[in-house]
Amino acid sequence: MQRYVYILLSLILSTTYGYAGDMPGSSDHPKLPRVAGSEILGYDYNDYDAANFLKADTGKKITVVNPEGKRTRILYLAKPGDKPLVVQKNYAVALSELGNANEIYSCKNKGCKSNLFANTLWSRHTMIPTKGLTHPFYLLGFSHNFTSPTYRYSDVTTDSARYHVGVFSAVIAANNSNKNFQQRTVMLVEILEVSNFEATLEFVDASEMQQQIVESGHVALYGIQFDHDKATLRPESKETITEIVKALQSDQTLQLYVVGHTDDVGSLAYNQNLSLKRAKTVVEELVGAGIESGRLTALGVGPAAPVSSNDKExxxxxxxRVELVKRR
Structure with a gap:
């Protein structure tokens, strides 16, 4: 039954990249199709810009994050009858088909802080060029301009790129000054493709690990991947974990510090704790694969030892990253 629903939702998503009713000069994002029957009311693209996405921290506080890269924003008008929740389900399918999708934050109805959404995503400074709107700002400018809001912010990793995607959808209020769009669902879709992305799934085999440890005392591993802001290993990490096990099995005298590193987004205490949890997760995987726990020590240094600037994504x-450091 679940498989049937997934296929049905996939069919709802249109694969066309243009429509007669679209805003002139606009188009769908090449990696993210529109919901069938919708048309483009607003569009903006920049080769390099900082985006706006809403994210909840561990204390449930909503904050704005601003990754940088190729930024696309599209305002769609859904076909009559489509509701915000249906829109979100369709985009959830599209993101899972694009790559490894990880939901960072979502909300619906009263769970969405409407004023924050309006002030962040559609302020007089952040709204995008539109067509056919009498009063563009008042479409989404205040919380009373819309009802039934939903929002989902995700990141998606593919073999060659990383995307941040935010989808806000709501029903335009019955008294909205844009009379032609009253009680219709609109969705504001923001896609940020990280520019100059360097895939962190670089594969280092056991022999190269041993060589780098001998030559420099440590090796940085980017093939160990975690879910966003979590210490949960992603499936693609298995191959690198297997190579670490091989390296340790081939040299029974080798003892290691397993060191977790993060970027500097967020508080120092949070990142130190996250990096330690991730290091412990790797140690647990290695012990589960037969490596003696006494040969491994987990450490977390957070953002304290960067190898590049944190100014850009x-x-x-x-x-x-995770580093293996030789331990005496």
Missing amino acids: AGRAKNR
């Missing part, structure tokens, strides 16, 4: 990606 490409540098932050390099700083998020």
Whole structure:
């Protein structure tokens, strides 16, 4: 039954990249199709810009994050009858088909802090060029301009790129000054492709690990991947874990510090704790594979030892890593 629902939702997503009713000069993002029957009311693209996404921290406080890269924003008008929740389900399918999708934050109805959404995503400074709107700002400018809000912020990793995607959808209020769009669902889709992305799934085999440890006393591993802001290993990490086990099995005298590193986004205490949890997760995997626990020590240094600037996402990606350091 679940498989049937997934296929049905996939069919709802249109694969076309243009429509007669679209805003002139606009188009769908090449990696993210529209919901079938919708049309583009607003569009903006920048080769390099800082995006706006909403994220909840561990204390449930909503904050704004601003990754940088190729930024696309599209305002769609859904076909009559489509509701915000249906829109979100369709985009959830599209993101899972694009790559390894990780939901960072989502909300719906009263769970969404409407004023924050309006002030962040559609302020007089952040709204995008539109067509066919009498009063563009008042479409989404205040919380009373819309009802039934939903929002989902995710990041998606593919073999060659990383994307941040935010989808806000809501029903335009019955008294909205944009009369032609009253009680219709609109969705504001923001896609940020990290520019100059360098895939962190670089593969280092057991022999290269041993060689780098002998030559420099440590080796940085980017093939160990975790879910966003978590210490949960992603499936693609298995191959690198297997190579660490091989390296330790081939040299029974080798003892290691397993060191977690993060970027500097967030508080120092949070990142230190996260990096230690991630290091412990790797140690647990290695012990589970038969390596003696006494040969391994987990450490977390957070953002204290960067290998690149944290000013841009490409540098932050390099700083998020696990290192193996020789221990006497």
